[in-house]
Amino acid sequence: MKPPAAKPATPRTRAIRVVPPSGPTAWLTSFTAAAMTFLCVFALSLSLASDRLANRWSEALARTATIRLSAPAEQVALQTEAILATLASTPGIKSFRAIDDAETRALLEPWFGPDLPIEDLPIPKLFEVIEDVPGYDSEGLRQRLTAEAPGAVLDDHTRWRRPLAEAAARIRLLGLLSIALIGATMAAMITLAARAALATNAEVIRVLRLVGAKDSYIARAFVRRFTLRAFSGATIGAVAGLAGVFALPAADAAGGFLTGLGFTGLSWFWPAALPPIAAIVAFFATRRAAFQKLKELT
Amino acid sequence: MIAFENVAYSYSGGELLSDVSLHLAPGSFHFLTGPSGSGKSTFLKLAYAELRPTSGRVTLFDRDVTSLTRDDIARTRRRIGIVHQDCKFLDHLSLSANMALPFTVSDRESDPRDLDELLSWVGLRHLADSLPPQLSGGERQRAALARAVIVDPDVIMADEPTGNVDWEMSLRILTLLVELNRMGKTIVVATHDLNLIRQAKAQVPARVLRIAKRRVQLAGADL
Numbered sequence: 221m222k223p224p225a226a227k228p229a230t231p232r233t234r235a236i237r238v239v240p241p242s243g244p245t246a247w248l249t250s251f252t253a254a255a256m257t258f259l260c261v262f263a264l265s266l267s268l269a270s271d272r273l274a275n276r277w278s279e280a281l282a283r284t285a286t287i288r289l290s291a292p293a294e295q296v297a298l299q300t301e302a303i304l305a306t307l308a309s310t311p312g313i314k315s316f317r318a319i320d321d322a323e324t325r326a327l328l329e330p331w332f333g334p335d336l337p338i339e340d341l342p343i344p345k346l347f348e349v350i351e352d353v354p355g356y357d358s359e360g361l362r363q364r365l366t367a368e369a370p371g372a373v374l375d376d377h378t379r380w381r382r383p384l385a386e387a388a389a390r391i392r393l394l395g396l397l398s399i400a401l402i403g404a405t406m407a408a409m410i411t412l413a414a415r416a417a418l419a420t421n422a423e424v425i426r427v428l429r430l431v432g433a434k435d436s437y438i439a440r441a442f443v444r445r446f447t448l449r450a451f452s453g454a455t456i457g458a459v460a461g462l463a464g465v466f467a468l469p470a471a472d473a474a475g476g477f478l479t480g481l482g483f484t485g486l487s488w489f490w491p492a493a494l495p496p497i498a499a500i501v502a503f504f505a506t507r508r509a510a511f512q513k514l515k516e517l518t
Numbered sequence: 519m520i521a522f523e524n525v526a527y528s529y530s531g532g533e534l535l536s537d538v539s540l541h542l543a544p545g546s547f548h549f550l551t552g553p554s555g556s557g558k559s560t561f562l563k564l565a566y567a568e569l570r571p572t573s574g575r576v577t578l579f580d581r582d583v584t585s586l587t588r589d590d591i592a593r594t595r596r597r598i599g600i601v602h603q604d605c606k607f608l609d610h611l612s613l614s615a616n617m618a619l620p621f622t623v624s625d626r627e628s629d630p631r632d633l634d635e636l637l638s639w640v641g642l643r644h645l646a647d648s649l650p651p652q653l654s655g656g657e658r659q660r661a662a663l664a665r666a667v668i669v670d671p672d673v674i675m676a677d678e679p680t681g682n683v684d685w686e687m688s689l690r691i692l693t694l695l696v697e698l699n700r701m702g703k704t705i706v707v708a709t710h711d712l713n714l715i716r717q718a719k720a721q722v723p724a725r726v727l728r729i730a731k732r733r734v735q736l737a738g739a740d741l
Contacts, residue, residue: 237611237615238608238611238619238622238623240608240609240610241610423606424608426606427606427607427608427619428619428623429592429595430595430600430602430606431595431600431619431620431623431665432592432593432594432595432596432620432623432624432669433592433623433624434588434589434592434593434623435588435589435592436589437623437624437625514588515588
């Protein structure tokens with residue numbers, strides 16, 4: 221008898237076979253990954269929608285400001301001059317103009333009708349200010365206006381914008397937090413499943429160690445299995461989640477918040493990235509569990 | 519090759535082995551004997567680094583076992599063929615896949631012809647595709663021996679290899695071990711079967727280590 225010669229094996233197929241098939245528990249890992257990814261698609265869509273909403277509000281409102289002048293009739297001309305002079309000397313303003321009576325009337329027409337005798341009413345004089353990049357110092361401008369034209373009120377829309385932007389940012393934060401929690405839960409569940417599989421196969425691991433298997437070899441067999449299960453489960457979950465998002469009514473231009481749930485442009489990349497991310501999470505969770513468990517066995 | 523220096527091993531219950539000093543030379547044939555529970559398996563486990571001594575020093579292939587990492591131990595096991603008392607197969611794999619396992623786990627592939635030859639040597643060629651639970655005790659022991667030698671190890675350690683088989687099968691297994699020793703392998707066999715030891719002494723210059731009162735002593739020729 222002579223010892224057999226050895227040649228390199230294809231380790232890919234080998235590593236799987238040494239661990240016996242695990243039956244119905246395998247489905248639990250896939251199911252968990254699918255359910256978590258499904259939830260993750262919605263959390264993502266919520267985050268992205270609130271992000272878009274916040275940007276839309278901020279952009280639309282941030283670029284412009286209004287100055288309202290309410291002054292006694294004889295003061296109007298004087299203070300108008302003062303306001304225009306102040307604006308002209310303020311850095312960070314791209315353009316500004318006084319809104320003339322015809323335009324003011326047009327603005328009021330939807331509320332008061334076309335026959336409004338605007339000349340007889342104490343309608344404030346309005347100025348439109350368009351911000352430059354970088355913008356102006358609104359607090360400084362406000363103070364200078366108070367000094368130069370006591371009847372002028374600067375409205376830079378912060379009042380409207382801030383709570384809306386804050387709400388949107390908070391929703392986005394909640395969405396991201398949910399995604400993080402979903403990811404952590406999936407990692408925890410896969411760790412538990414992997415630990416259970418390792419415990420069930422303790423005898424197999426003992427045999428493998430006895431014949432000279434390194435920890436990395438044994439871990440690979442488990443890691444590969446759980447990574448593939450998580451990936452396939454997450455793919456199903458992502459497809460189901462996207463189908464759910466598709467089933468929502470289309471977002472119209474007016475962009476109500478609820479109808480804005482969905483993906484646009486590059487954001488389609490995110491749900492597509494979920495299965496690989498799930499696989500990576502499973503990979504590291506199983507690997508960690510495997511090396512921890514293997515250290516307990518000799 | 520394998521050296522023990524003042525080795526002691528204690529479980530939580532108390533000391534099992536103490537003050538063990540010996541040296542297993544390459545090409546030697548040793549029997550390890552003693553009553554059940556005297557520490558034969560523990561001695562072997564210390565020798566293949568499954569257990570670490572609680573005091574003293576075990577040296578495997580000129581390396582102190584306490585300095586070995588888990589990967590070093592895995593590599594060392596590829597130079598030691600172990601025939602475990604209860605064989606330890608993977609029950610979901612065929613006999614031939616089990617035999618090739620030491621190659622598989624080191625990412626190598628065995629030559630099927632060599633595997634055939636090895637199966638014929640232990641007389642199990644016709645059972646190559648059977649699953650381990652379908653084999654008899656003697657068949658399992660021979661298969662375990664074949665698996666132990668497949669990677670051409672320097673040392674073969676067998677723990678009660680004839681424990682579950684009849685006398686005829688014991689002699690067959692002994693013959694296989696003697697053949698391996700003649701090929702230059704170092705052999706350590708733990709057994710309580712004194713007839714087997716006598717039978718072996720007729721064929722090879724085997725030495726007997728006896729465990730008594732927690733010590734391992736070299737027994738005289740008077741066995």
